[in-house]
Amino acid sequence: EVIRALRKAGAFTNSSCGIHIHLDGQPHTPRSIRNFVNIIYARNDLFYKALGIEASRARYCKRMDEHLVATMNRKKPTTFAKIESIWYEGYRGNRDAHYHDSRYHFLNLHSFFHGHKTVELRGFNSTLHAGEVRSYIVLALALNTQALSQSSASTKKPQAENEKFAMRTYLNRIGFIGDEFKACREHLTKRLSGSAAWRRRVAA
Template identity: 25%
Template sequence: MDRKEKVKILERHFGIKSKYLGALSFAYEIQTDGETYTIDREGRIILKSGEERQLEEILEPRPEEVEAQAELGVELEIPMDGHQGNTLRNILNLIYSKQPLIKKVLGIEEDLVETDFIEALKEERVKSIDSFEKALNKIGYNGHPGVDFDFENKTFTFKHAKGEAAIWLFALINKKAKTQKFSQVKQTETDNEKYTFRTWLNSLGMIGKDYGEIRKELLENLSGNPSFRHPKREEA
Protein backbone atom coordinates (compact mmCIF):
# COMPACT_ATOMS: atom_id res chain seq x y z
CA MET A 1 0.00 0.00 0.00
CA ASP A 2 1.47 3.36 -1.00
CA ARG A 3 1.30 6.44 1.20
CA LYS A 4 -1.45 8.17 -0.81
CA GLU A 5 -3.70 5.18 -0.14
CA LYS A 6 -2.85 5.41 3.56
CA VAL A 7 -3.69 9.13 3.55
CA LYS A 8 -7.08 8.48 1.90
CA ILE A 9 -7.86 5.70 4.39
CA LEU A 10 -7.03 7.94 7.36
CA GLU A 11 -9.08 10.79 5.89
CA ARG A 12 -12.12 8.52 5.66
CA HIS A 13 -11.48 7.04 9.09
CA PHE A 14 -11.29 10.40 10.88
CA GLY A 15 -13.55 12.37 8.53
CA ILE A 16 -10.80 14.99 8.26
CA LYS A 17 -9.01 16.32 5.18
CA SER A 18 -5.23 15.97 5.19
CA LYS A 19 -2.81 18.86 4.71
CA TYR A 20 0.16 18.56 2.34
CA LEU A 21 3.23 20.06 4.02
CA GLY A 22 5.13 20.90 0.86
CA ALA A 23 8.36 20.09 -0.91
CA LEU A 24 10.67 20.26 2.11
CA SER A 25 9.20 17.21 3.83
CA PHE A 26 6.81 15.87 1.15
CA ALA A 27 4.64 14.77 4.09
CA TYR A 28 0.91 14.80 4.73
CA GLU A 29 -0.60 15.77 8.08
CA ILE A 30 -3.94 14.91 9.65
CA GLN A 31 -4.90 16.72 12.85
CA THR A 32 -7.58 15.29 15.12
CA ASP A 33 -8.74 16.60 18.51
CA GLY A 34 -6.27 14.41 20.37
CA GLU A 35 -3.47 13.63 17.95
CA THR A 36 -1.47 14.74 14.91
CA TYR A 37 -0.63 12.08 12.33
CA THR A 38 2.18 12.75 9.87
CA ILE A 39 2.57 10.46 6.87
CA ASP A 40 6.16 10.94 5.69
CA ARG A 41 7.62 10.44 2.22
CA GLU A 42 8.33 6.75 2.99
CA GLY A 43 4.71 6.19 4.04
CA ARG A 44 5.43 5.87 7.76
CA ILE A 45 2.76 7.20 10.11
CA ILE A 46 4.33 9.31 12.87
CA LEU A 47 2.55 10.65 15.95
CA LYS A 48 3.32 14.08 17.41
CA SER A 49 5.38 12.30 20.09
CA GLY A 50 7.64 10.94 17.34
CA GLU A 51 6.35 7.39 17.81
CA GLU A 52 5.63 5.39 14.67
CA ARG A 53 2.21 3.75 14.42
CA GLN A 54 0.94 1.09 12.02
CA LEU A 55 -2.20 1.83 10.02
CA GLU A 56 -3.98 -1.24 11.42
CA GLU A 57 -3.40 -0.05 14.99
CA ILE A 58 -5.04 3.30 14.23
CA LEU A 59 -8.06 1.70 12.57
CA GLU A 60 -8.73 -0.67 15.48
CA PRO A 61 -11.11 0.68 18.14
CA ARG A 62 -9.36 2.04 21.24
CA PRO A 63 -10.42 0.83 24.73
CA GLU A 64 -12.16 4.13 25.49
CA GLU A 65 -14.09 3.86 22.20
CA VAL A 66 -15.19 0.34 23.08
CA GLU A 67 -16.38 1.48 26.52
CA ALA A 68 -18.28 4.41 25.01
CA GLN A 69 -20.01 2.18 22.47
CA ALA A 70 -20.87 -0.36 25.17
CA GLU A 71 -22.49 2.33 27.33
CA LEU A 72 -24.57 3.50 24.38
CA GLY A 73 -25.57 -0.05 23.50
CA VAL A 74 -24.89 0.55 19.82
CA GLU A 75 -23.92 -1.86 17.07
CA LEU A 76 -20.25 -2.02 16.14
CA GLU A 77 -19.56 -0.35 12.78
CA ILE A 78 -16.08 -0.81 11.30
CA PRO A 79 -14.58 0.65 8.10
CA MET A 80 -13.54 -1.77 5.36
CA ASP A 81 -10.16 -0.02 5.18
CA GLY A 82 -7.36 -2.57 5.35
CA HIS A 83 -9.63 -5.38 4.13
CA GLN A 84 -9.77 -7.34 0.90
CA GLY A 85 -12.66 -9.47 -0.25
CA ASN A 86 -11.11 -12.65 1.13
CA THR A 87 -10.58 -11.09 4.58
CA LEU A 88 -14.22 -9.97 4.70
CA ARG A 89 -15.15 -13.58 3.92
CA ASN A 90 -12.80 -14.63 6.74
CA ILE A 91 -14.97 -12.67 9.18
CA LEU A 92 -18.03 -14.72 8.23
CA ASN A 93 -16.04 -17.98 8.31
CA LEU A 94 -14.56 -17.22 11.73
CA ILE A 95 -17.99 -16.46 13.17
CA TYR A 96 -19.54 -19.54 11.56
CA SER A 97 -16.82 -21.87 12.86
CA LYS A 98 -17.71 -21.01 16.47
CA GLN A 99 -21.32 -19.95 15.90
CA PRO A 100 -23.03 -22.36 18.36
CA LEU A 101 -20.78 -21.07 21.15
CA ILE A 102 -21.02 -17.42 20.08
CA LYS A 103 -24.83 -17.65 20.17
CA LYS A 104 -24.71 -18.99 23.72
CA VAL A 105 -22.20 -16.32 24.72
CA LEU A 106 -24.42 -13.54 23.33
CA GLY A 107 -27.66 -15.12 24.54
CA ILE A 108 -29.31 -15.14 21.09
CA GLU A 109 -31.29 -17.76 19.16
CA GLU A 110 -30.86 -16.67 15.54
CA ASP A 111 -27.85 -17.57 13.44
CA LEU A 112 -25.41 -14.79 12.64
CA VAL A 113 -24.36 -16.65 9.49
CA GLU A 114 -26.45 -19.37 7.82
CA THR A 115 -25.04 -22.74 6.78
CA ASP A 116 -26.44 -22.70 3.22
CA PHE A 117 -25.01 -19.24 2.69
CA ILE A 118 -21.54 -20.26 3.90
CA GLU A 119 -21.58 -23.30 1.62
CA ALA A 120 -22.55 -21.12 -1.35
CA LEU A 121 -19.93 -18.50 -0.53
CA LYS A 122 -17.27 -21.21 -0.30
CA GLU A 123 -17.78 -21.92 -4.02
CA GLU A 124 -17.16 -18.31 -5.06
CA ARG A 125 -13.77 -16.94 -6.07
CA VAL A 126 -13.27 -13.91 -3.86
CA LYS A 127 -10.21 -11.69 -3.75
CA SER A 128 -11.14 -8.01 -3.96
CA ILE A 129 -13.93 -6.19 -2.13
CA ASP A 130 -15.73 -5.79 -5.46
CA SER A 131 -15.61 -9.55 -6.08
CA PHE A 132 -16.90 -10.15 -2.53
CA GLU A 133 -19.83 -7.80 -3.19
CA LYS A 134 -20.56 -9.58 -6.49
CA ALA A 135 -20.46 -12.94 -4.72
CA LEU A 136 -23.03 -11.78 -2.15
CA ASN A 137 -25.26 -10.44 -4.92
CA LYS A 138 -24.92 -13.68 -6.88
CA ILE A 139 -25.92 -15.78 -3.87
CA GLY A 140 -28.93 -13.52 -3.79
CA TYR A 141 -30.16 -13.46 -0.20
CA ASN A 142 -29.01 -12.19 3.16
CA GLY A 143 -27.57 -15.30 4.73
CA HIS A 144 -25.49 -13.26 7.16
CA PRO A 145 -28.06 -11.45 9.36
CA GLY A 146 -25.49 -10.91 12.11
CA VAL A 147 -23.15 -8.89 9.90
CA ASP A 148 -24.33 -6.10 7.61
CA PHE A 149 -22.12 -4.94 4.72
CA ASP A 150 -22.48 -1.38 3.39
CA PHE A 151 -20.46 -1.29 0.18
CA GLU A 152 -21.49 2.27 -0.67
CA ASN A 153 -19.99 3.67 2.53
CA LYS A 154 -17.29 0.96 2.78
CA THR A 155 -18.28 -0.18 6.26
CA PHE A 156 -19.66 -3.30 7.91
CA THR A 157 -21.64 -3.66 11.12
CA PHE A 158 -21.79 -6.41 13.73
CA LYS A 159 -25.47 -6.46 14.69
CA HIS A 160 -25.17 -8.16 18.10
CA ALA A 161 -22.28 -6.17 19.59
CA LYS A 162 -24.15 -5.17 22.72
CA GLY A 163 -21.89 -4.62 25.72
CA GLU A 164 -18.15 -4.18 26.09
CA ALA A 165 -17.29 -7.90 26.01
CA ALA A 166 -19.22 -8.48 22.77
CA ILE A 167 -17.63 -5.42 21.16
CA TRP A 168 -14.14 -6.68 22.02
CA LEU A 169 -15.04 -10.13 20.68
CA PHE A 170 -16.09 -8.79 17.28
CA ALA A 171 -13.25 -6.26 17.14
CA LEU A 172 -10.72 -9.07 17.60
CA ILE A 173 -12.50 -11.30 15.08
CA ASN A 174 -12.13 -8.43 12.62
CA LYS A 175 -8.44 -8.04 13.44
CA LYS A 176 -7.79 -11.78 13.10
CA ALA A 177 -9.61 -11.93 9.77
CA LYS A 178 -7.20 -9.41 8.27
CA THR A 179 -4.17 -11.58 9.02
CA GLN A 180 -5.48 -14.88 7.63
CA LYS A 181 -5.21 -15.99 4.03
CA PHE A 182 -7.87 -18.61 4.70
CA SER A 183 -10.16 -19.53 7.59
CA GLN A 184 -11.95 -22.84 8.08
CA VAL A 185 -15.71 -23.05 7.66
CA LYS A 186 -16.30 -26.26 9.62
CA GLN A 187 -18.10 -25.77 12.90
CA THR A 188 -16.28 -26.94 16.01
CA GLU A 189 -17.82 -29.77 18.05
CA THR A 190 -16.90 -29.84 21.72
CA ASP A 191 -17.83 -31.44 25.02
CA ASN A 192 -16.06 -28.66 26.95
CA GLU A 193 -17.45 -25.34 25.75
CA LYS A 194 -15.49 -23.08 28.08
CA TYR A 195 -12.12 -24.62 27.23
CA THR A 196 -12.79 -24.58 23.49
CA PHE A 197 -13.97 -20.99 23.50
CA ARG A 198 -11.17 -19.79 25.80
CA THR A 199 -8.48 -21.28 23.55
CA TRP A 200 -10.18 -19.67 20.55
CA LEU A 201 -10.21 -16.30 22.33
CA ASN A 202 -6.48 -16.76 22.92
CA SER A 203 -5.97 -17.33 19.19
CA LEU A 204 -7.82 -14.06 18.51
CA GLY A 205 -5.39 -12.22 20.77
CA MET A 206 -7.51 -11.98 23.92
CA ILE A 207 -4.56 -12.83 26.16
CA GLY A 208 -3.37 -11.38 29.45
CA LYS A 209 -4.75 -9.75 32.58
CA ASP A 210 -6.18 -6.78 30.69
CA TYR A 211 -8.76 -9.09 29.12
CA GLY A 212 -9.47 -11.05 32.31
CA GLU A 213 -12.91 -9.63 33.09
CA ILE A 214 -13.92 -9.67 29.42
CA ARG A 215 -12.98 -13.37 29.08
CA LYS A 216 -14.86 -14.16 32.29
CA GLU A 217 -18.01 -12.48 30.95
CA LEU A 218 -17.76 -14.21 27.57
CA LEU A 219 -17.39 -17.65 29.18
CA GLU A 220 -20.17 -17.14 31.72
CA ASN A 221 -22.99 -18.79 29.71
CA LEU A 222 -20.90 -21.78 28.58
CA SER A 223 -20.51 -25.20 30.20
CA GLY A 224 -17.31 -27.02 31.08
CA ASN A 225 -13.95 -26.10 32.56
CA PRO A 226 -11.90 -23.27 31.03
CA SER A 227 -8.59 -24.53 32.39
CA PHE A 228 -8.57 -28.23 31.45
CA ARG A 229 -9.57 -29.91 28.19
CA HIS A 230 -10.63 -33.05 30.09
CA PRO A 231 -11.45 -31.82 33.62
CA LYS A 232 -12.53 -35.21 35.00
CA ARG A 233 -9.25 -36.76 33.90
CA GLU A 234 -7.29 -33.92 35.54
CA GLU A 235 -9.23 -34.29 38.81
CA ALA A 236 -8.54 -38.05 38.86
Protein backbone atom coordinates in the same frame (compact mmCIF):
# COMPACT_ATOMS: atom_id res chain seq x y z
CA GLU B 1 -16.27 5.98 31.26
CA VAL B 2 -18.70 6.89 28.47
CA ILE B 3 -21.06 4.05 29.42
CA ARG B 4 -20.92 4.94 33.10
CA ALA B 5 -21.65 8.58 32.26
CA LEU B 6 -24.65 7.58 30.16
CA ARG B 7 -26.00 5.40 32.95
CA LYS B 8 -25.52 8.19 35.47
CA ALA B 9 -27.39 10.57 33.17
CA GLY B 10 -30.39 8.24 33.14
CA ALA B 11 -29.84 6.22 29.98
CA PHE B 12 -31.57 2.85 29.83
CA THR B 13 -31.92 -0.15 27.51
CA ASN B 14 -34.40 -2.96 27.01
CA SER B 15 -34.27 -6.52 25.70
CA SER B 16 -35.52 -5.53 22.24
CA CYS B 17 -32.41 -3.42 21.61
CA GLY B 18 -29.02 -4.54 20.42
CA ILE B 19 -25.53 -3.12 20.18
CA HIS B 20 -24.13 -2.95 16.65
CA ILE B 21 -20.40 -2.47 16.18
CA HIS B 22 -19.14 -1.02 12.89
CA LEU B 23 -15.56 -1.73 11.86
CA ASP B 24 -13.65 0.26 9.27
CA GLY B 25 -13.84 -1.61 5.98
CA GLN B 26 -11.06 0.29 4.23
CA PRO B 27 -8.23 -2.13 5.16
CA HIS B 28 -10.19 -5.16 3.98
CA THR B 29 -9.51 -7.16 0.86
CA PRO B 30 -11.63 -9.84 -0.81
CA ARG B 31 -9.52 -12.43 1.01
CA SER B 32 -10.07 -10.88 4.44
CA ILE B 33 -13.82 -10.53 3.86
CA ARG B 34 -13.98 -14.24 2.98
CA ASN B 35 -12.00 -14.92 6.14
CA PHE B 36 -14.49 -12.92 8.21
CA VAL B 37 -17.42 -14.88 6.78
CA ASN B 38 -15.73 -18.19 7.62
CA ILE B 39 -14.67 -17.10 11.11
CA ILE B 40 -18.20 -16.09 12.06
CA TYR B 41 -19.77 -19.14 10.43
CA ALA B 42 -17.45 -21.56 12.25
CA ARG B 43 -18.33 -20.08 15.65
CA ASN B 44 -21.92 -18.95 15.18
CA ASP B 45 -23.30 -21.44 17.71
CA LEU B 46 -20.58 -20.70 20.26
CA PHE B 47 -20.98 -16.93 19.89
CA TYR B 48 -24.77 -17.10 20.20
CA LYS B 49 -24.47 -18.90 23.53
CA ALA B 50 -21.53 -16.86 24.79
CA LEU B 51 -23.29 -13.57 24.03
CA GLY B 52 -26.68 -14.75 25.25
CA ILE B 53 -28.48 -13.45 22.19
CA GLU B 54 -32.12 -12.96 23.09
CA ALA B 55 -34.66 -14.98 21.10
CA SER B 56 -36.55 -11.77 20.37
CA ARG B 57 -33.46 -10.40 18.63
CA ALA B 58 -32.37 -13.53 16.72
CA ARG B 59 -34.13 -12.49 13.51
CA TYR B 60 -32.15 -9.25 13.48
CA CYS B 61 -28.75 -10.98 13.81
CA LYS B 62 -29.21 -14.31 12.06
CA ARG B 63 -26.49 -16.93 11.72
CA MET B 64 -24.39 -16.97 8.58
CA ASP B 65 -26.31 -18.57 5.72
CA GLU B 66 -24.87 -22.00 4.90
CA HIS B 67 -25.53 -21.62 1.18
CA LEU B 68 -23.71 -18.28 1.12
CA VAL B 69 -20.72 -19.73 2.97
CA ALA B 70 -20.59 -22.80 0.74
CA THR B 71 -20.79 -20.66 -2.40
CA MET B 72 -18.12 -18.29 -1.11
CA ASN B 73 -15.72 -21.14 -0.45
CA ARG B 74 -16.48 -22.99 -3.66
CA LYS B 75 -16.05 -19.97 -5.93
CA LYS B 76 -13.33 -18.25 -3.86
CA PRO B 77 -14.17 -14.79 -5.25
CA THR B 78 -11.18 -12.53 -5.76
CA THR B 79 -13.00 -9.22 -6.19
CA PHE B 80 -15.46 -7.27 -4.06
CA ALA B 81 -17.90 -7.27 -6.98
CA LYS B 82 -18.00 -11.06 -6.98
CA ILE B 83 -18.42 -11.21 -3.19
CA GLU B 84 -21.23 -8.66 -3.44
CA SER B 85 -22.99 -10.80 -6.03
CA ILE B 86 -22.82 -13.82 -3.71
CA TRP B 87 -23.95 -11.78 -0.69
CA TYR B 88 -27.15 -10.58 -2.41
CA GLU B 89 -27.95 -13.85 -4.15
CA GLY B 90 -31.60 -14.77 -3.59
CA TYR B 91 -32.66 -11.32 -2.38
CA ARG B 92 -35.06 -9.03 -4.18
CA GLY B 93 -35.33 -5.30 -4.04
CA ASN B 94 -32.98 -2.37 -4.35
CA ARG B 95 -29.52 -3.08 -2.94
CA ASP B 96 -29.18 0.59 -2.06
CA ALA B 97 -32.05 0.36 0.43
CA HIS B 98 -30.77 1.04 3.94
CA TYR B 99 -33.00 -1.61 5.52
CA HIS B 100 -32.20 -4.33 3.01
CA ASP B 101 -33.09 -7.80 4.33
CA SER B 102 -29.51 -9.05 3.92
CA ARG B 103 -28.34 -6.78 6.74
CA TYR B 104 -30.01 -8.80 9.50
CA HIS B 105 -27.15 -11.19 10.16
CA PHE B 106 -24.56 -11.47 12.92
CA LEU B 107 -22.06 -10.35 10.28
CA ASN B 108 -23.55 -7.69 8.02
CA LEU B 109 -21.83 -6.88 4.73
CA HIS B 110 -24.69 -4.77 3.37
CA SER B 111 -23.15 -1.86 5.26
CA PHE B 112 -19.87 -2.59 3.49
CA PHE B 113 -21.29 -2.67 -0.03
CA HIS B 114 -24.08 -0.10 0.21
CA GLY B 115 -23.50 1.83 3.40
CA HIS B 116 -20.47 3.55 4.83
CA LYS B 117 -18.04 0.78 3.85
CA THR B 118 -18.07 -0.73 7.32
CA VAL B 119 -18.21 -4.34 8.42
CA GLU B 120 -20.98 -4.56 11.00
CA LEU B 121 -21.31 -7.06 13.85
CA ARG B 122 -24.87 -7.15 15.21
CA GLY B 123 -24.77 -10.00 17.74
CA PHE B 124 -24.61 -8.05 20.99
CA ASN B 125 -27.44 -7.54 23.47
CA SER B 126 -28.15 -4.08 24.79
CA THR B 127 -26.53 -3.29 28.12
CA LEU B 128 -25.19 -0.40 30.14
CA HIS B 129 -22.68 -2.61 31.92
CA ALA B 130 -19.36 -0.98 31.04
CA GLY B 131 -17.41 -4.23 31.33
CA GLU B 132 -19.73 -6.09 28.99
CA VAL B 133 -19.67 -3.31 26.41
CA ARG B 134 -15.87 -3.29 26.54
CA SER B 135 -15.79 -7.06 26.02
CA TYR B 136 -18.02 -6.67 22.94
CA ILE B 137 -15.79 -4.00 21.44
CA VAL B 138 -12.58 -5.89 22.15
CA LEU B 139 -14.04 -9.08 20.65
CA ALA B 140 -15.13 -7.22 17.51
CA LEU B 141 -11.68 -5.68 17.08
CA ALA B 142 -9.98 -9.04 17.64
CA LEU B 143 -12.20 -10.77 15.08
CA ASN B 144 -11.46 -8.01 12.61
CA THR B 145 -7.72 -8.35 13.18
CA GLN B 146 -7.92 -12.11 12.73
CA ALA B 147 -9.78 -11.73 9.43
CA LEU B 148 -7.24 -9.19 8.18
CA SER B 149 -4.10 -11.00 9.28
CA GLN B 150 -4.74 -14.63 8.35
CA SER B 151 -4.06 -16.00 4.89
CA SER B 152 -7.18 -18.16 5.19
CA ALA B 153 -9.86 -19.18 7.70
CA SER B 154 -11.53 -22.53 8.20
CA THR B 155 -15.28 -23.15 8.44
CA LYS B 156 -14.72 -26.10 10.79
CA LYS B 157 -16.76 -25.73 13.95
CA PRO B 158 -15.04 -26.19 17.34
CA GLN B 159 -15.79 -29.09 19.66
CA ALA B 160 -19.10 -28.63 21.46
CA GLU B 161 -18.83 -30.94 24.48
CA ASN B 162 -17.02 -28.27 26.51
CA GLU B 163 -18.17 -24.83 25.38
CA LYS B 164 -16.26 -22.85 27.97
CA PHE B 165 -12.96 -24.50 27.08
CA ALA B 166 -13.59 -23.97 23.36
CA MET B 167 -14.27 -20.28 23.91
CA ARG B 168 -11.35 -19.74 26.28
CA THR B 169 -8.82 -21.33 23.94
CA TYR B 170 -10.21 -19.36 21.01
CA LEU B 171 -10.02 -16.10 22.95
CA ASN B 172 -6.41 -16.87 23.87
CA ARG B 173 -5.67 -17.51 20.21
CA ILE B 174 -6.96 -14.09 19.15
CA GLY B 175 -5.12 -12.20 21.87
CA PHE B 176 -7.22 -12.24 25.06
CA ILE B 177 -4.19 -13.07 27.20
CA GLY B 178 -3.18 -11.71 30.58
CA ASP B 179 -4.80 -9.63 33.30
CA GLU B 180 -5.69 -6.85 30.86
CA PHE B 181 -8.33 -9.10 29.29
CA LYS B 182 -9.34 -11.11 32.37
CA ALA B 183 -12.70 -9.35 32.74
CA CYS B 184 -13.39 -9.70 29.01
CA ARG B 185 -12.73 -13.44 29.16
CA GLU B 186 -15.08 -13.76 32.12
CA HIS B 187 -17.89 -11.87 30.39
CA LEU B 188 -17.49 -13.91 27.21
CA THR B 189 -17.47 -17.33 28.92
CA LYS B 190 -19.86 -16.88 31.87
CA ARG B 191 -22.91 -18.16 29.95
CA LEU B 192 -21.18 -21.28 28.64
CA SER B 193 -21.18 -24.77 30.11
CA GLY B 194 -18.11 -26.85 30.93
CA SER B 195 -14.69 -26.09 32.34
CA ALA B 196 -12.42 -23.33 31.09
CA ALA B 197 -9.36 -25.14 32.45
CA TRP B 198 -9.83 -28.67 31.12
CA ARG B 199 -11.36 -29.96 27.91
CA ARG B 200 -11.92 -33.37 29.48
CA ARG B 201 -11.61 -34.43 33.10
CA VAL B 202 -9.87 -37.76 33.48
CA ALA B 203 -11.13 -39.93 36.32
CA ALA B 204 -8.47 -40.78 38.92
